[in-house]
Amino acid sequence: MMMSASPPSTIPAPPERIPPGVLAARDYERLAEQCIPADRLAYIAGGSGEDWTARANSAAFGRWSIVPRVLRDLRTGHTRVRIAGEVWAQPIGLAPVAFQKLVHPRGERETARAAAATHSPLLLSTLATTPLEEVAGLLSPEAGQPRPWLQLYLQPRREDTLALLRRAEAAGYGAIVLTLDASIQLASHRALRAGFRMPADCVPAHGSIGVPASALPAGASRIFQGAMAQSARHEDLAWLRGATTLPVWVKGVLDPADARALADAGCAGIVVSNHGGRTVDGVAPSLSLLPAVREAIGSHVPLLFDGGIRSGADVFKALALGANAVLVGRLQLYALAAAGALGVAHLLQLLGEELQACMAVAGCASVADIGPDRLLAVPDFNAIP
């Protein structure tokens, strides 16, 4: 993401009401082109290159259908989950989406208000356009709202990373989520063709994803000796875990052997993700590797999932295939653009009710009841009209 900044152009705030015609969580995606300027939407909706992975992330859910059960007593049914010692009202969190002022003038503050209202977990991006203390100030753990977590990009200088950690600890963050898969991000052609440039007033509040590399020697690779030289390695992770009192999660894991190694190394939990298809086009859909990751790490390591979630049925499928909870990224931004905090809260409510309906149909009284036996693969699924 080396786009240079264009002049400031703050987007106006949407009206504070549920947009008409939103019948399901998925509808916020349909609204997006009415609510978000075309170049910004191309940047947000796009993945990398031809956006194949971004599309495949969503399409992968279509392979699975839900197997109902009947006659279960679901009167005590609920969607609560305990993730790393904290109780979430539903297994649905807000993914750490960067630059939220792209779609709303108050950006992450609105998202935080929605998290507070719905008691939903919020993961704040290092690239947030709102200081982490301000976000934390909008959440009240003492009122049962989950503490926010901080998504972390390792900063080129360790002291900068340490400073961030200290701020997060002081502000009451509940965990650090180290992103491992963002060193390479080939831009979406759709975004490039739409002429997207980051507006000048969309400024990360805490740090960047990495500083421009110093001039490379002749013959050096911008990829290997450039971007990847700043990429996290095992020793960085070990250092990080020693440098903070907070539990450290890792995000951006798809390889089962990687996942097992990270679990063995003592990571607090794993986020299965391909960064929304934004690294390199052609990467496997997140969902396709979820079962193998779960199998590799066993049942006790907490596992979050993101990538392509558009409905409560998608949440159900991700849980059935091994996730303890999911994160929503693009939908979050679409709802934020459409109706601010109210939109995000409404989205979370819709996803939760859709999930509950799936659980009810499948005879699951709790998230723990949602196993792979509740899914059936559909042959030739993408061609169903």
Added chain:
Amino acid sequence: MMMSASPPSTIPAPPERIPPGVLAARDYERLAEQCIPADRLAYIAGGSGEDWTARANSAAFGRWSIVPRVLRDLRTGHTRVRIAGEVWAQPIGLAPVAFQKLVHPRGERETARAAAATHSPLLLSTLATTPLEEVAGLLSPEAGQPRPWLQLYLQPRREDTLALLRRAEAAGYGAIVLTLDASIQLASHRALRAGFRMPADCVPAHGSIGVPASALPAGASRIFQGAMAQSARHEDLAWLRGATTLPVWVKGVLDPADARALADAGCAGIVVSNHGGRTVDGVAPSLSLLPAVREAIGSHVPLLFDGGIRSGADVFKALALGANAVLVGRLQLYALAAAGALGVAHLLQLLGEELQACMAVAGCASVADIGPDRLLAVPDFNAIP
């Protein structure tokens, strides 16, 4: 189904003649948009959400092709089946479709006339717009017409259920079919967008699918503590079986283990169904679980099937995959809308002749000859132009 009622608007009766251009049973579906107001059609044709399951129900038949046989002596061929002691002329019954006055001013009375004329089994919905005694009065078991069966939604108060049972017993119904999968019905977005509201004169003659829940306590789930609190449980089924002299079937079963448990519990038979895809979108196509259900319950438990049937070839495939007979729902309503009793009778005749043609080509002299060896899976089937 919490749609509030709109003002009365009785639909006019169609002409009593076979509509021109109906070459096959499937053609009644094509006629529907000429015969049924758009909002009502959206409600009838729609499933839940984006209607994926409703479409997948039909698409699932395309996976299977029929393997012909030659040189069989089929001179004694017939389609008669014995279902729970009663003989049906063909293995094709009328599914318990609610609110038939939506498409014809005389509603279920027309359907009953068609059943009588063709000696077809009729399953009457609890949500019928015609009293069950009136329907029974149009059928003559003494003339060899199968007795009607009553589809039952458990009423919130047991005395109401008992009253229904007594009426059904008194009116000569042959069986009770308890629907197990209707507690959750997320509306079709297509129907919502078409602005469908149940007309005020479409009033269930016997009862409802459940009363609105009393006010839920704060934090309670409309799904779990609301709708599902009224859902049938095993003890309800046991109570029901003790409360009537009629055989009790169960409808809405897709899970093989559920099916086996229900068979073991002494249910008279099982209807494999996903409620036409009307519960939650994303539920597995009915046909995809039919073979596993049959395998789970063994060959002796009677098994009906519904979901996506549009032709006699579809009937053949469902029989080959384990059903003893099938029920048709949407097609029934389309034929009713197009030509009243005559249309429904014509539909049943077309389905039967199409089934006979498949049997003849496959060398099957009776329904018992239709086994899974008569089907072959087609690779990449949905992409055949």
Added chain:
Amino acid sequence: MMMSASPPSTIPAPPERIPPGVLAARDYERLAEQCIPADRLAYIAGGSGEDWTARANSAAFGRWSIVPRVLRDLRTGHTRVRIAGEVWAQPIGLAPVAFQKLVHPRGERETARAAAATHSPLLLSTLATTPLEEVAGLLSPEAGQPRPWLQLYLQPRREDTLALLRRAEAAGYGAIVLTLDASIQLASHRALRAGFRMPADCVPAHGSIGVPASALPAGASRIFQGAMAQSARHEDLAWLRGATTLPVWVKGVLDPADARALADAGCAGIVVSNHGGRTVDGVAPSLSLLPAVREAIGSHVPLLFDGGIRSGADVFKALALGANAVLVGRLQLYALAAAGALGVAHLLQLLGEELQACMAVAGCASVADIGPDRLLAVPDFNAIP
């Protein structure tokens, strides 16, 4: 096929020249709508019902791709095959297509001239519009042209069948091919909608596919007690084999067990076919059952194939999957319509050269070299753009 006859309307003969723009055998199909009146084309191109099986017959070839080989010495390469003691220049024959005057005023005479010119085997339909003696008179076995074969529908009266056999024997026919799968032929909806009726001057020269059944008793089935009562049974086949000195083949076999039984019963050979998808829609594509039929009958029983052939590559694939030779039906009629005898001869030449090119690429010096190891299944084949 109970369409009543419409008034005579002889179609004019096409110019006797290769139509411009025919680059491949398949192009004759493209020309058809220029050369054949729309209603007749609908009848010819259509299969049964929605024509799914007819389309699937062709689509099935797309599943297979050809595995090349290099460095083979093919200087002695050829396409000759020995079928039941007779040598064919190429493993490609003219299927017994009925009513050829539908597309050319001289009908089967033109086809016979093409067979003579190219030394191709011709199978004459019982429903030919040209007497079998006249067709035989256009072929010279003494000049190395294969003797024609007569496709036979059993006539309702055995004396009529015997008369046909005597005529075929006297006229020098080389074999009888008894069609087993034509008792049920549900019309193509496309043909019905196009208003096709058989023209009055398209009269079968020898007999019919069966006489209208005598009035059926009440309750009898038009399928079982009607059409199928006249269908061939094992005793008919035994009688036929005893009633003629000619070898008796059977046509219309897709079931492997049927094929084995027929081979064991001493049939001279088997034609794997689903009657061009004209019996009942939903029947399996011919190609999909070819390997199982070959496996069932072993390598020594002669096996012809028809259904969906549009190119020499299709011929190659059918041979690789077990056929000794193939028959072309619809393409034959399209070429006949486009350019009479010259068109049919050109078609046969194109198919042969396309086949030779496939053999050359696959390193096959003779048809015997074309085995299943020369094919590779393509995943997701029908969606390749």
Added chain:
Amino acid sequence: MMMSASPPSTIPAPPERIPPGVLAARDYERLAEQCIPADRLAYIAGGSGEDWTARANSAAFGRWSIVPRVLRDLRTGHTRVRIAGEVWAQPIGLAPVAFQKLVHPRGERETARAAAATHSPLLLSTLATTPLEEVAGLLSPEAGQPRPWLQLYLQPRREDTLALLRRAEAAGYGAIVLTLDASIQLASHRALRAGFRMPADCVPAHGSIGVPASALPAGASRIFQGAMAQSARHEDLAWLRGATTLPVWVKGVLDPADARALADAGCAGIVVSNHGGRTVDGVAPSLSLLPAVREAIGSHVPLLFDGGIRSGADVFKALALGANAVLVGRLQLYALAAAGALGVAHLLQLLGEELQACMAVAGCASVADIGPDRLLAVPDFNAIP
């Protein structure tokens, strides 16, 4: 390729600048229709017949997605490969594409300048429109640029082949690549319909693909006794290996048994290729047989791949499935048409950076790290929107 020559019509040179809007290697294909006259583009883009194999070559890559890894130390990452003793900067070479003056007035000279500038391997076609000495003169092995290789069609007269070998040896070529699969090339219908004829000034500089066969005896096949009589056989290969001091590769191998035999016979290396789908339509996609060829020859025989490469991700997939390096054909010509040497160099740079990005995401520090475990098959892949 027996198209007769049309009058000269030299195409003007494109401007020497990177064309705007090229975001990825694949974009050069999109530009082609702006840069290349329609008839020539039809000839270049087309394969054989209906171009199915040409399309399937590209589509086959879509089946595979890339499995990322994290936390690898890639600071020493690079794309160098050692192929037959020579070091290539990246595993991407220029396929031997004939008649390059079709798209640029200086033809292969531009391509050679690009190879020199990027240190890329260049394979010169026998059918080049530039003499091999001139091409070699543009490359400086002493400056670390790989020596060119000469693709060879066996000439009808061995002395002509010997003369070519001597010229190649004298000019410093590094290897001979004998094409084995070009004897049969059925033209693309698209090219025929576009009216393509080879311009008179597109003259092969060294020889042809074979002389027109002498008049064939009656009854002889143009395929078997014509084209294939001139096709290379094992003794020709043995002769060739003895006739030159250069290592001899073979190109056009898809059959695993062929590949093993050629490796056992001492070939220097194998190029898995189906000639860009230009032989016979219906041949298997190159990629589909690559893993089996690699398995057949073991890990030590050098293996190049071509067929359908459009991106660095495609390069990555071919390497993961067994290739040591790949060749690009059509993309090369499109870039040449769009911007001459600069375009080809840009293309190679883009492919290399895209490959590096895939390697970085997959945690591969060198080409040797790219194994089949880095790929995951995607179900129903061609239907992903």
